Amino acid sequence: MSSPTPAALSPEHAPAGDPAAAGAARPEGLRERKKRRRRDDMVDAAQRLVLERGLDAVTVEDVCDAVGVSPRTFFNYFPSKDDAVLGLEPFAVGPEVAAEFVRGGPTGVLLDDLARLVGDLLERQAVSPERMHSALDLVQREPRLLVRHAAWIEEHRAGMVELFTARRDARWFAADPDLLALVVMSLVRASALAWQRDDGRGSPADHLQGAVEQLRSILDPAPGG
Numbered sequence: 233m234s235s236p237t238p239a240a241l242s243p244e245h246a247p248a249g250d251p252a253a254a255g256a257a258r259p260e261g262l263r264e265r266k267k268r269r270r271r272d273d274m275v276d277a278a279q280r281l282v283l284e285r286g287l288d289a290v291t292v293e294d295v296c297d298a299v300g301v302s303p304r305t306f307f308n309y310f311p312s313k314d315d316a317v318l319g320l321e322p323f324a325v326g327p328e329v330a331a332e333f334v335r336g337g338p339t340g341v342l343l344d345d346l347a348r349l350v351g352d353l354l355e356r357q358a359v360s361p362e363r364m365h366s367a368l369d370l371v372q373r374e375p376r377l378l379v380r381h382a383a384w385i386e387e388h389r390a391g392m393v394e395l396f397t398a399r400r401d402a403r404w405f406a407a408d409p410d411l412l413a414l415v416v417m418s419l420v421r422a423s424a425l426a427w428q429r430d431d432g433r434g435s436p437a438d439h440l441q442g443a444v445e446q447l448r449s450i451l452d453p454a455p456g457g
Contacts, residue, residue, distance in 0.1 A: 268358060271309050273299045278316040279366040287317070287374045314380040318367050321357045323388040325349050325395070334398045342405055343451070346412065347444045349395075350419045354437035361432030364424075389413045419443050 396409035
């Protein structure tokens with residue numbers, strides 16, 4: 233049996249939990265909180281500067297000067313200025329969650345197991361409504377950012393396909409891995425949109441269960457529904 237590929241994994245692993253949610257929030261230590269604040273500061277500075285000057289008039293050095301970090305530190309967080317402006321997060325499933333999925337778990341019901349993956353993905357995202365709105369505004373202004381965002385989605389879709397192929401090769405299901413990757417992306421998007429409609433209360437992961445149940449009702453509608 234092939235194992236999950238690095239493209240689908242994260243250095244961290246997630247605790248077991250409800251298959252249709254990500255489980256309890258992971259406790260963050262002081263170091264993690266400091267890293268998160270520094271990352272958020274770089275996103276805020278990049279978005280503010282680009283809104284003021286335009287994308288091509290802002291450099292990585294400008295962002296670093298605004299935050300008080302070195303370019304080396306910047307590139308420890310983001311591979312490019314465009315990624316910082318968009319606030320792109322690593323989009324990866326924890327190794328333990330991925331390995332359990334490949335083994336046919338945690339429930340053996342494909343939709344619930346996909347929900348477990350999506351829950352873990354959403355748990356690893358930490359975006360505020362304000363940053364999301366700024367990113368959407370900037371994408372409208374700067375077409376290059378839309379191209380980068382589309383490429384980012386494709387990169388991570390490919391990682392999901394590899395993970396689903398590993399589970400299929402283990403003979404746990406016969407569904408098309410590309411189709412399942414679209415399901416995952418749709419659940420992520422539906423959860424994020426529901427979170428936005430709720431004025432950013434809680435997190436996108438809090439809205440996952442509702443998206444899963446809507447999908448379940450489409451796939452297996454009640455008589456007369």
